[in-house]
Amino acid sequence: MLRQMFDKIKTHYLLLLLIIIAVALFLFYLKLQPQLSHTYSSLFDANKYLKVYNFFKGEKILYEVPFPVNSRILVPWLASWLPFEDPTKCFLIINFIGIILSIITIYLLWTSLGVSQEFIFTGFFWLLVHWVGIIRLNIFDPITVDVYLYLFQTLLLLVLIKKQFFWLLLLAPVATLQKESFIGLMIVSTLAGIYLFRKSQLNARDLIILTLALILSIVTKELANYFFPPLEDRKNSLIIILFHTRETIMNPFRLVRWLIGVFTAFGPMLILAVWYKTSKKDILKGNLFIAILSLTYLGLSLLGGGDFARLAFLGFPFIMTWIMTSLGNIRVFLFRIAFIMGLPLMKLFRNIPDPALAGWDRFYNFYPEFANPIIVLLWLGYGFLCVLVFKTIHKKLSMLP
Numbered sequence: 001m002l003r004q005m006f007d008k009i010k011t012h013y014l015l016l017l018l019i020i021i022a023v024a025l026f027l028f029y030l031k032l033q034p035q036l037s038h039t040y041s042s043l044f045d046a047n048k049y050l051k052v053y054n055f056f057k058g059e060k061i062l063y064e065v066p067f068p069v070n071s072r073i074l075v076p077w078l079a080s081w082l083p084f085e086d087p088t089k090c091f092l093i094i095n096f097i098g099i100i101l102s103i104i105t106i107y108l109l110w111t112s113l114g115v116s117q118e119f120i121f122t123g124f125f126w127l128l129v130h131w132v133g134i135i136r137l138n139i140f141d142p143i144t145v146d147v148y149l150y151l152f153q154t155l156l157l158l159v160l161i162k163k164q165f166f167w168l169l170l171l172a173p174v175a176t177l178q179k180e181s182f183i184g185l186m187i188v189s190t191l192a193g194i195y196l197f198r199k200s201q202l203n204a205r206d207l208i209i210l211t212l213a214l215i216l217s218i219v220t221k222e223l224a225n226y227f228f229p230p231l232e233d234r235k236n237s238l239i240i241i242l243f244h245t246r247e248t249i250m251n252p253f254r255l256v257r258w259l260i261g262v263f264t265a266f267g268p269m270l271i272l273a274v275w276y277k278t279s280k281k282d283i284l285k286g287n288l289f290i291a292i293l294s295l296t297y298l299g300l301s302l303l304g305g306g307d308f309a310r311l312a313f314l315g316f317p318f319i320m321t322w323i324m325t326s327l328g329n330i331r332v333f334l335f336r337i338a339f340i341m342g343l344p345l346m347k348l349f350r351n352i353p354d355p356a357l358a359g360w361d362r363f364y365n366f367y368p369e370f371a372n373p374i375i376v377l378l379w380l381g382y383g384f385l386c387v388l389v390f391k392t393i394h395k396k397l398s399m400l401p
Contacts, residue, residue: 014121022128025135026099029135033351034352035088035139036140045143051069052070052072053091057087065228065231066232070230070231071177071180072145072178072179075095075178079094092139095144098151099134102147103124105154105155106150115325119335122335122339123320123324131347132264132313149179152174152175152182156171157289157317159171160289163206169209176221180237181300183217188296189210189293193207193210195288240303241304253373257376258301259383260368260369260379261369262312264379265309265310265313265316269323269327271383271390275387275391297312297315298319309369334390
């Protein structure tokens with residue numbers, strides 16, 4: 001029995017190491033990174049999540065929460081069960097649990113796909129240390145529900161890849177109560193399922209379960225809106241998407257800011273993956289669910305709001321998995337160069353500034369997508385430099401015997 005336990009530990013020593021590193025980093029940034037003064041501005045979502053939390057805590061009789069936060073009840077409800085008076089501490093504890101669970105599920109996903117240990121460690125370094133990643137940003141702004149997106153989206157990929165669709169009947173409604181964007185992911189997954197069914201790569205039973213899970217997700221959202229109605233009756237997710245579409249058409253430079261936001265989130269590794277796949281003309285080759293969900297999240301990051309880097313990074317389970325699987329056959333040297341060139345984007349030696357203390361200008365300039373246009377263009381130039389470096393190195397390597 002002890003030998004079997006030792007063998008399991010030996011097999012998953014990297015996972016144990018990653019969990020230890022995550023705990024250490026969480027405690028480190030908890031001391032180092034100042035927290036957002038959310039009361040400084042009503043624009044911060046933390047004020048809205050606090051209203052949900054206070055309602056479940058019994059401190060509010062009326063449910064006065066605006067759309068779309070009104071239906072994101074899962075994480076505030078979980079936090080309300082903790083026996084602490086400080087809501088920030090409650091959210092930090094719940095989010096810490098979400099971080100550990102996300103690490104475990106992402107690790108299981110990547111190992112099941114045959115991702116190398118070097119790639120796995122690099123991907124987790126990016127996830128755990130990046131300023132917009134799962135730890136630093138969610139310590140800066142702890143009263144949030146975003147951490148559990150990493151968990152539920154990874155579980156979605158695991159279910160789809162392993163074709164254990166029955167679990168979606170449980171996952172879909174729970175994940176929808178965490179954030180309504182899961183409905184969009186279920187719509188895309190169902191459409192991909194229909195395509196695979198027509199190609200005889202998915203059986204009718206699995207497609208039916210996919211469709212039922214989508215219906216469950218929509219019904220859950222409607223029930224949440226019924227029992228926890230928003231302050232405004234006219235808003236919905238489609239209106240928000242159309243609004244940001246109009247903003248992009250009226251202000252084309254928003255596309256440049258979005259590109260920089262995505263570049264900030266995934267750096268030269270994404271550029272390398274896109275360039276490598278495009279050169280081989282197989283950008284969608286591989287697991288269809290991974291590719292389609294990655295493209296979907298990139299679209300959501302453009303049309304879901306203005307903080308592009310955060311929104312794009314929330315698609316980490318899809319996009320980084322696509323990067324890892326796309327670069328599986330590339331020269332490791334190129335991958336290492338991409339990672340090293342991405343380090344400046346992580347802002348390892350800078351804290352996220354609190355606008356209440358540092359001022360709005362410094363806060364906005366810290367976020368590349370909100371920064372002064374000159375700063376945005378400088379980061380764009382750095383992105384083109386990365387492309388040039390990759391092409392030059394690839395050309396030199398191809399000339400070697």
